[in-house]
Amino acid sequence: MPQAYADRARAARPVAARRKRPSKPARAASGAIPRVRWDRVGRLTMLCVLAALLYLYLSAGLHMYSTWGQSRREKAAVATLEREHASLARQHEALGRQGTIEAEARRLGMKRSNELQYELGGLPAN
Numbered sequence: 808m809p810q811a812y813a814d815r816a817r818a819a820r821p822v823a824a825r826r827k828r829p830s831k832p833a834r835a836a837s838g839a840i841p842r843v844r845w846d847r848v849g850r851l852t853m854l855c856v857l858a859a860l861l862y863l864y865l866s867a868g869l870h871m872y873s874t875w876g877q878s879r880r881e882k883a884a885v886a887t888l889e890r891e892h893a894s895l896a897r898q899h900e901a902l903g904r905q906g907t908i909e910a911e912a913r914r915l916g917m918k919r920s921n922e923l924q925y926e927l928g929g930l931p932a933n
Contacts, residue, residue, distance in 0.1 A: 901907050918924045 902911075
């Protein structure tokens with residue numbers, strides 16, 4: 808029954824006295840061991856993670872923006888090349904026609920082998 812006696816004695820003490828723990832002797836300020844503040848370490852770690860995520864999002868956004876600009880420039884170049892291709896295709900078609908070939912040859916002063924060529928001079932300028 809000694810245990811029951813100790814329980815009763817503990818219960819009879821005031822609440823403030825039960826909660827009071829013996830304090831450790833205070834150390835001198837110069838020899839004090841710094842304690843790790845885990846809440847601050849956690850906050851600093853979360854801040855570093857947030858900064859890393861922000862960097863990753865910004866770099867991805869900048870990459871997407873530069874890719875968008877490059878695609879716009881390339882679309883403009885493709886449109887220019889398509890217009891040039893259409894112009895060259897029309898020119899190729901025109902140069903392939905018999906009438907165009909004859910007209911170009913006559914402009915250069917050529918004639919057919921069985922044809923007589925006349926040169927007229929003294930005509931009024933139009």
